[in-house]
Amino acid sequence: MPITDWPDAERPREKLLSRGPQALSDAELLAIFLRTGVRGKTAVDLGRELLAEYGSLRALLDADLARFSRSPGLGAAKYAQLQAVLEMSRRHLREELQRGDALTSPELTRRFLAARLRDYAHEVFGCLLLDNQHRVLHWEELFRGTIDGASIYPREVVKLALSCNAAAVIFAHNHPSGLAEPSSADRAITEHLKQALTLVDIRVLDHFIVGDGERPYSFAEHGLL
Numbered sequence: 001m002p003i004t005d006w007p008d009a010e011r012p013r014e015k016l017l018s019r020g021p022q023a024l025s026d027a028e029l030l031a032i033f034l035r036t037g038v039r040g041k042t043a044v045d046l047g048r049e050l051l052a053e054y055g056s057l058r059a060l061l062d063a064d065l066a067r068f069s070r071s072p073g074l075g076a077a078k079y080a081q082l083q084a085v086l087e088m089s090r091r092h093l094r095e096e097l098q099r100g101d102a103l104t105s106p107e108l109t110r111r112f113l114a115a116r117l118r119d120y121a122h123e124v125f126g127c128l129l130l131d132n133q134h135r136v137l138h139w140e141e142l143f144r145g146t147i148d149g150a151s152i153y154p155r156e157v158v159k160l161a162l163s164c165n166a167a168a169v170i171f172a173h174n175h176p177s178g179l180a181e182p183s184s185a186d187r188a189i190t191e192h193l194k195q196a197l198t199l200v201d202i203r204v205l206d207h208f209i210v211g212d213g214e215r216p217y218s219f220a221e222h223g224l225l
Helices: 012-019 026-034 043-054 057-062 065-069 076-099 106-117 154-163 184-198
Strands: 124-130 136-144 168-174 203-210
Touching (some): 026 076, 106 124, 106 203
Parallel strands (some): 168 203
Antiparallel strands (some): 124 168
């Protein structure tokens, strides 16, 4: 039965408009994105099949163009649409964060950093630059490395912080292995950066490690700063 013949309360788009997006299943959200199904299958049926094929919504969202395009009903146009939606979500989080105090919005800060860093296949180190009221001035991805690590240069971090007139910083990097636990190298570079920034009167407020599906690890919460 086509979706247009379903009761209004069961149609994904009408359900979203009346009850909000949180009321929809992953398959129903995908159906709205897909808009149409394929011969013999509604968009919801196709959404369910895609989730079964990929194993999770996140795995589908993380697929590259070649993998994505092999699935029925998908292709380059849908892939471009999806990437645009994901980037809008990241930018929305950044704007939300910029409107408030990063320290009074720890979960928003975590969500932003996870959205920015979680999906990289290589290690990326970045920092949030804050003013003296802990409002976000700028986010910068500073260093990229292999899956084994990234080379961090304190001089470059200090230079960026001074150029933005930052009063404080929050560091973040991802672990492509998926484990959000600090290594001895992570602890050492955090201490080196903290010492370098102290010389120019800039505080290091936290260092987050973003893993795979885990809550980002906070150095400050674990007494490591």
